Amino acid sequence: MSLKDIIKKSAFVEILQGMSVTGKYFVGDKVTVEYPKEKIVPYPRFRGMHALLTDPATGVLNCCGCHLCETICPSQCIYIDTSEVDNHKSIDRFDIDLSRCIFCGFCEEVCPCAAIVMTKVYELATYDKSEFYLTKETLVANQVNAHKETVRR
Amino acid sequence: MSASDRDTAHPMQDHVHMRKPKPRPTPEELRARKEATRQRVSGSVETITVSMGPQHPSMHGVFQAVLDLDGEVIVNTDARIGNLHRGVEKLAEYRTYHQFIPVTDRLDYISSFAMNHGYCEAVEKLMGVHVPRRARYIRTIAHELCRLSNHILWLGVHIMDFGAQTFFLICFRDREYILDLFEMLCGARLTHSYARIGGVAKDLPEGWEHKCREVVDFLPKRLDEYQRLITQNRIFLKRSVGIGIFTVEDLHTWRVTGPCLRAAGVPRDLRKDEPYAAYDEVEFEVAVEYNSDVYDRFLVRMKEMYESCNIIRQCLDNLPDGEFLAEDAAHVLPLKKNVMRDAAAMVQDFVHVFRGPQVPKGEVYRAVEAPKGEFGVYISSDGGPKPQRLHLATPSFFHGQAVPALFEGEMLADSVGIFGSADIVLGDSDR
Ligand code: SF4
Ligand code: SF4
Numbered sequence: 035m036s037l038k039d040i041i042k043k044s045a046f047v048e049i050l051q052g053m054s055v056t057g058k059y060f061v062g063d064k065v066t067v068e069y070p071k072e073k074i075v076p077y078p079r080f081r082g083m084h085a086l087l088t089d090p091a092t093g094v095l096n097c098c099g100c101h102l103c104e105t106i107c108p109s110q111c112i113y114i115d116t117s118e119v120d121n122h123k124s125i126d127r128f129d130i131d132l133s134r135c136i137f138c139g140f141c142e143e144v145c146p147c148a149a150i151v152m153t154k155v156y157e158l159a160t161y162d163k164s165e166f167y168l169t170k171e172t173l174v175a176n177q178v179n180a181h182k183e184t185v186r187r
Numbered sequence: 188m189s190a191s192d193r194d195t196a197h198p199m200q201d202h203v204h205m206r207k208p209k210p211r212p213t214p215e216e217l218r219a220r221k222e223a224t225r226q227r228v229s230g231s232v233e234t235i236t237v238s239m240g241p242q243h244p245s246m247h248g249v250f251q252a253v254l255d256l257d258g259e260v261i262v263n264t265d266a267r268i269g270n271l272h273r274g275v276e277k278l279a280e281y282r283t284y285h286q287f288i289p290v291t292d293r294l295d296y297i298s299s300f301a302m303n304h305g306y307c308e309a310v311e312k313l314m315g316v317h318v319p320r321r322a323r324y325i326r327t328i329a330h331e332l333c334r335l336s337n338h339i340l341w342l343g344v345h346i347m348d349f350g351a352q353t354f355f356l357i358c359f360r361d362r363e364y365i366l367d368l369f370e371m372l373c374g375a376r377l378t379h380s381y382a383r384i385g386g387v388a389k390d391l392p393e394g395w396e397h398k399c400r401e402v403v404d405f406l407p408k409r410l411d412e413y414q415r416l417i418t419q420n421r422i423f424l425k426r427s428v429g430i431g432i433f434t435v436e437d438l439h440t441w442r443v444t445g446p447c448l449r450a451a452g453v454p455r456d457l458r459k460d461e462p463y464a465a466y467d468e469v470e471f472e473v474a475v476e477y478n479s480d481v482y483d484r485f486l487v488r489m490k491e492m493y494e495s496c497n498i499i500r501q502c503l504d505n506l507p508d509g510e511f512l513a514e515d516a517a518h519v520l521p522l523k524k525n526v527m528r529d530a531a532a533m534v535q536d537f538v539h540v541f542r543g544p545q546v547p548k549g550e551v552y553r554a555v556e557a558p559k560g561e562f563g564v565y566i567s568s569d570g571g572p573k574p575q576r577l578h579l580a581t582p583s584f585f586h587g588q589a590v591p592a593l594f595e596g597e598m599l600a601d602s603v604g605i606f607g608s609a610d611i612v613l614g615d616s617d618r
Contacts, residue, residue: 051419052416055415056353076370077370077371077374078392079370079372079373079374079392080370100537102536102537102540102541105540105541106286106540108282108286108289108290138289138378138380139375139388140285140286142523143520144523144526144540145523146536152374
């Protein structure tokens, strides 16, 4: 063992090297967010809990009852019932079972009426599993959380 | 053989810092070295059986290894996988080609875009879809980002297996930048579902290129920092150099691919050998090391990360304009903005959702270089909208089956490091 090695081994060069990196970050900027107090704002394309959009002028649901989202959904968690009311489709039931949803965004992608959209809601933990079952009313109420970009489109 | 014996026995000990070129062992030397480092066990001694996993923290998922030990030396390993089996191949038979894309996310959930991409490449080969140039570039960028995030996560977990807790958090901090890029790009941080048959789901958002460039500019600096912390760290060297040696024949026998194969001096990389996406239009080097031990696998992955940054930079420089999704009415789901304006696209949308794409009869196999190794997709089609049979050849499965051979004759304490160096994700292996 050469003298250099002995010095290296006894002076713990690696530890000093490691501590220099640690020290640099000790004084640097913080990268973490104190989560429940501070919230992260997701990016405009974030795929969170769904919403059903209504026409802002009339308040009528954008959805035309075409069942496309129900069919494309890979986990089959959208349930739609429609009926014909004076040559117009009325949506009797529009439920999403969030506990089965995988947030792929396909429903939003195929919808031809810009009715179903994904929002920026990401805090979905609940104490009760039944709250994962979203009905039409919840989905319509959630449209306030939709990304501005999607609403404008 | 004690630890100090091993130090002197190993020719790399003096110049691991890559200041001098390392000696390249011939296949015979590698074989001899493997024999020398694996400790022989006397057959007469009674063995004890220890079960490691499926809940063991260093088993990287629900992998169970039942080890027969002679003292501290592993004599026999029974690798038990299947705890995460979800029947993905069967699921494919009940989904249209399009609907299966999110399921591929859940294979290797650390690098889900690579899985999406491999699957879509295979389907495109089956249907003969021509992917636009811009889409191929975007795919290349996303694939390399995926490789970066996979390797950074792997590095953190691997080093944590050796006892460095803080390093894990450092790696997670840097992986976050890449996850942010993915969130901007496709809306999800882990299960991207970003590739589509014929292109990608969405175009690059505004400001993304700039942000991506920033990340690939500072990541190499962070990688240098990792190198300072680890590459010459005495504890890491002691626990990785000359451990878990696997000869080239062994690697081929067990079909080990990816960084583990390249660490044995085989320059096999599908990005170069069978280029897909835009890999034939960028310049990069295949990272190769020669000693095929835990340490060299680490070096290969380190080098790959630098190369990935390099590839992304080139792609951003040459990013062409144009479509990001093929215009192919028979096979590609139309874009939402077209559906809302154009009656033909609307009809196409309905036909695709209710009936599925038009698929020719036939069989295809397509493999891509996923971060963990070669990811192959085999599709047998009977002309219907759903695959008749889909088979996935995922790298982790093959790496997992090599585990008994890798462990044999090694010390129990090294098994964690060796297992980590194989880079296994159980979602990928069990499917
Ligand atoms: S996000 Fe995907 S899984 Fe969830 S409801 Fe929409 S289509 Fe179904
Ligand atoms: S795809 Fe859109 S319009 Fe059609 S049923 Fe679903 S939400 Fe309604």
